[in-house]
Amino acid sequence: MAGPTIKLSHPVKSLSGNVPLTGSKSESNRALIIQALSGGNVTIENLSAAADTVTLQRALAASTAADGKIETVIDIGPAGTAMRFLTAYLSINGGQATLTGSERMKQRPIGILVDALNTLGAHIQYAGATGYPPLAIDGAFKQETAHVRIKGNVSSQYLSALLLIASALPQGLELQIEGELTSRPYLTMTLDMLAEAGIQHQWNGDRITIAPQATKPCRLTVEPDWSAASYWYAMVALAEDANLFLPNLKKNSLQGDAAIKDIMVHFGVASTFEDGGLRIQKTTSVHQAEETLFDFTECPDLAQTVIVCAAVQRRNLSFTGLHTLKIKETDRIAALQNELGKFGVKLVEVGKVYHLVTEGLFRPQHLTIETYEDHRMAMAFAPLALLFDGVQINEPDVVEKSYPDFWKHLKQHGFILS
Template sequence: MNYFQPKPSTNFNVTVDIPGSKSITNRALILSALSGKNVTLRNILLSDDTKYMIEALKALNNDIELDLQNKTLKIKGNKNPKFENLEIYIGNAGTAMRFLSSYLATGTGSAVLYGNARMNVRPIKDLVDSLTQLGVKVEYLNEVGFPPIRITANGVSAKTVEIDCSKSSQYISSILMASPNFKSPIEIKTIGRVVSKPYINMTLKMMKDFGIQFLEKDNSIYIQPQEYSPSEYLIEGDMSSASYFLAMALISNSTVRLNNFFKNSIQGDSQFLNVLTKIGLKILSFNETNITVQGVENYNGIELSMNDIPDVAQTLAAVALFAETPTKVWDVENMRIKETDRISALKNEILKLNGNFEEFQDGFLITPKPFTEYEGEFLETYDDHRMAMSLTLIGLRVPNIKILDPNCVSKTFPNFFEEFNKIYLGE
């Protein structure tokens, strides 16, 4: 049986290195491909999700050269790609599935995008509906509304499109990034309540960094056909990955320095630092690319909407178990269509520990107990990297926690457990 067993530990002092951002790496790869130019990407993340994207772009005749030691990637983009009867496997990489769909739409030919069993039950209908509005032919090869899909493209000439963003912000990010390569000016209009809006802002900021101009007005974004003009791009440290080590400091009343933590981050999950400081985390120093934080002996829970930052809700759940008062989270229904149904999965595992967990359709309530009442257990990870990393934090206070199938962290943070184990090196 494959598992990782964290040992309880408190009051330590450790320095950890945060990997490059998955969200930024995959956006930078697509933007570079769309540019048709030579681009150097620095501080890239090499994880399962980004490797699937890289292999897909190679299959679409983008020239890619990797320098693993220096975490650098050089790419010569293939603008408006041509392809025929291509099949592209992307595992459970949601960004790859969604971003590649619109990249293919700017090209000519026919290609199938497919993933693993979990990917094939993650909805994609809202994006497909928008691509169909754009004149792209998209066929469902199994169940309507879900991958695998076949895309038959001959470029995009449409002048307007509506996108339902109530399930995922990646749908509009996908079309936004491809839109400068459309044949006509386009109005991209959002309908429905937008979830994870900071990710859309990240996309627009990166497009601007890559030389694109656009106009935002009301619920629409207007983009003219134009050229991407990048040459080099530095990828920030991943704020979702950083969340586990910020939480580590608070849970264990320890001092943690995080390298590759960008002070002026464009990532929405950087807001998680503010959430933790509200309940007690102390910032000892904060420079351009690193931060040092310190936990406290006791802290209270919190009640908040995490609509903008759903990917760190599991991290907050681990923090909530050791608070003095309850923690309530809402506005995160899209957690249910991630790598697993994350709300139900959290409930299953926290109840195993003898914890209190009340499930809502769009969130949860955790009422903490004295940590001595929690019981060590084998905890399932559901092939979900964020389940594995957040549940590991519980082992800082509760003995005999065993994290099953820990290798799923390779999706975004392959060396997570190496960084986590640094806390034991001084023992």
């Protein structure tokens, strides 16, 4: 859906039918790196149509085409996962490349990963500000050690980037995680997908070891995106009546964002796995007293959706595990505070805990939401059209980063878009 704004409404306030979600961006991006290092042994099914995945796929093709003979400039725009994964991949692929991105990407730190790779034997220099993209990468890798230490509480993508290339290193990798580990399910996803491709590992305490080894011939089938499903959970919670079927979602998912099915029990949404997928339904059972503090350490991408949903349900809840949100596509904490304030809700930070204050909630005649170049801001606030009249989303094209069919799917389910 093109254009600088979209106005949303939903006259019926009821939802039903099927929502065919695109493949998981997180799984797809890992699968692409595994495939690139497999020597043709790995094929992928149900690859995501998300812009981030398309960007990574094109970047890998460009680096392969260059074949080490010319320097390649690779611009990944706002694709954070692509930046982290390509930094590791390009450092061992034999060619020379300058890896850059959007202005926001140039503000997102990457020094922890660069330091780790250079310790291993990579040759990466900063082409701009120290600690940030763009990066000048010489892929003539000569391993100096198999041991590297890296902080676990900044971004799990740093760790995943290292683990994805580990089996291709001459000495393999022994990765020691320092301190708290953020987004553990994403690390588990990486290791499970590597295992599907025949790459074995050992994880003992704070150490993960992967020996040099080759991938086996295999087909990696990408599950639909639970992050995308989370927005439909919010819509079910805010609708007057709702019964939706999400095809091909799995009960035993690799994705950490599958936690949404347990979280949204507290907001009146029931989940039932059936043959071929997942059914989510509006219920009258809302477990208001059972949970007042939600920890998003292992699923930070759900935070905006749940916080917005809680805000308009007048739930004075508290949230922790949000520390990584400040270095995402935007400062998501500040963005949430700004936009929640437009209908009288406050998100107050006290130490490492954030508290919703909903006593000032009011129903605005018109609500305009800024997206801050962040796809999740657009999709977290769009469900408010089920409660408020005249919701406007500015710069709606940001959803193409992870869920290109989002607006089309809303239209198919009774939302009026103009």
